[in-house]
Amino acid sequence: MNENKAAKRSRQPDSPPAEANARTRIFLAAEALVAERGFDAVSSRDITARAGVNLGAINYHYRSKHELLLEIFRTRAGELNRERQAMLRAALAQKPVSARTILRALIEPPTLWSSDERRTALTYLNRARREGPSEVREIIRADVRHLRRFATALESALPEVSREEILWRLHFTLGVLHHNSAADYERLALLSDGQCAPDDREALLARLLAFITAGFGV
Amino acid sequence: MNENKAAKRSRQPDSPPAEANARTRIFLAAEALVAERGFDAVSSRDITARAGVNLGAINYHYRSKHELLLEIFRTRAGELNRERQAMLRAALAQKPVSARTILRALIEPPTLWSSDERRTALTYLNRARREGPSEVREIIRADVRHLRRFATALESALPEVSREEILWRLHFTLGVLHHNSAADYERLALLSDGQCAPDDREALLARLLAFITAGFGV
DNA sequence: ACTCGTATCAAACACTTGTTTGAGATTTAT
């Protein structure tokens, strides 16, 4: 059997889709296609065609299509969480801790991922959370550990609010943050006759922060 | 060909999954299965098995699986929108119009759909909006007309806020409202160690209203 | 030069998908 001989190979497939090895070309092609069309609308043949590799390459380099999609999720979720954690640590360093700064650590990284590659990475993450295979849920449990840190941070910044209340507001906040797929913005554009453009990320960040901090009573 | 001989038949498949005609049994089985497992994880064979009918029944009573899923969406979205519009009319009747009452008209109907049948109907709607086939988007355009009424209502209740700002906040609000799939609540339960239970719909409604009205500065 | 691990390829695999078919049963109306 071909085993996982190639499992422990190149690390982060950062950018170049042009001429990289087949493994990262598959990674990037799959990520882009899923971001565009959705999880269940992408076949192995689509991916390999876009990557310019043979059909069997997915099963050779990754063990299966399933594991490929999981690895994409793990990689991107890790990148996002690391950025958030760094900002959270910085927020907790200054005393007194500000709820606004904590919320910014949660909101800013995904909102300011505005380059093409990072936008597709974000779209992939959102799609995976919603449509992804059940194994993604396992990883989201790891996400819970990550989110719990935000909950306790907010708890110390807002001692007058109960933990249950904070968790609910965090839940609502995640609803807002996840609501930024292409379809979501399509509806907003229709609703506003193109008046509301999501391309100005800084303005969007300001709006998001204002809406959510208000919800937290800050 | 069998044409659409049975296309203009029984109207609303309200509740009884027990012993109704095959058409409504298919409707309810498909709705429940999609709500449970997601759009692309439900096959024609799953549906007909659950409904206790023959495999070909879907293509006989509805023209295709596709149209079946569309009809479910149309039916439920219509029910929800009618309730919202009724509350919106009532909110606009009293002067001066209160932004809080308008927002309640948007939030309360889906939140208080707490019977089993209506919960699955809601879950179906949310799933359709996210994972659904592209034709669902067409119907969501009709939804836009529906939402625009809320936007202009809020505009008259909050004359000091620009239309663009109102549309953005409405966009955020829909993010919160759509964030109530089973998976979403699963994460909340994990995060809170089961402390946050989404079963108390009245309490949830109060929390939602507080969070969102705060976001609107009301 | 010759092997060995790695990589790529076309072809086929077993399986599931939604849909169609044609015959039989059931109901309804005249």
Added chain:
DNA sequence: ATAAATCTCAAACAAGTGTTTGATACGAGT
């Protein structure tokens, strides 16, 4: 009761799925 519409059924269909196979090419390393 007779005929006509309506419905149900098992079986098969073509198309698409992810994966496996075995052959072949490449590229070092001793």
